[in-house]
Amino acid sequence: MVEATVRTRSSFRRWGKAALLARLVLLIALLLAPSAALAGKRVALSFDDVPRQRGAFFTPEERSQRLIAGLRQARVRQAVFFVNPGRLAQPDGAGGEARIMAYVAAGHLIANHTFSHQSLNQISAEQFLADVDRGEAWLKGRAGYRAWLRFPYLHEGGPDKVKRDAVRAGLAARGLRNGYVTADGVDWHLEQLTIDAAKAGKTMDMKALRRLYLQMQLSALEYHDRMAVSALGRSPAHVLLLHETDLAALYIADLVTELKRNGWIVITADQAYRDPLAKAFPDVPWAGGTLTGALAWEKNLDPPLFPLWIGETVATPLFQRRVLKETNSQ
């Protein structure tokens, strides 16, 4: 302490008051900087199934407006919305084109989630690529478009390596890149629980619902980041899988606040997909799921311990107990 004081005094004489003040300001800024700047945990937000069927609380129009406002409030410069143009013909898809272009007008991106959201595990490579092409026909050339393909259900061929490789080659030939995800907090499942509860006329504790939504997304991100660090030796630019849900419309700004509080920096989708991860094509016995899970599996360092069913299985009793206050569950 004494030594530091002496050094500070001699510094004061040498550099003068202004320079010392500048140094102190820099030191304080470094001390106050969010730990994320040091830890380097980064994540971009992605929303699937656009235009999605309506949720428990809003019309699709209200949902989009709230989602845009929430992203703006949270200062998220650029998220990406993965579109299924085939959903526009469904009842809740009415007016969907205008809503999609409203996302673009707000600075966000749009990309392909196939035309009709079929699982590659259920259809042939040719049928799948034809569905990709129908999606491209609607999307390509629009403002905000990126040549990224998000696999429906994150199914990339499952155990069929011939089909997996045929689709990988087909996408490359079309100039399309995999719009992969690195973290999945099964938000769609929680959304479905709220829809079921609303249909059954049940009362929901909205504070508990908010807490559960944030907890599921944060824990999924932290889990996948630990897995990525063990597989890659670094924390990559993450892409979080979300859906165009009422839950996102309600809580997206809160989610960003919670991310920042936990040391995360929200980056743009363009930044995230510039990560070297984008060039990874893991070779594992079952193609699909999060890219981080597949890479961990490939390196045999840490098996993907967060398959979707765990998130669903854990979330359901938590929702019943905390949000619906049903004491007989669990």
Ligand SMILES: [Zn+2]
């Ligand atoms: Zn989907």
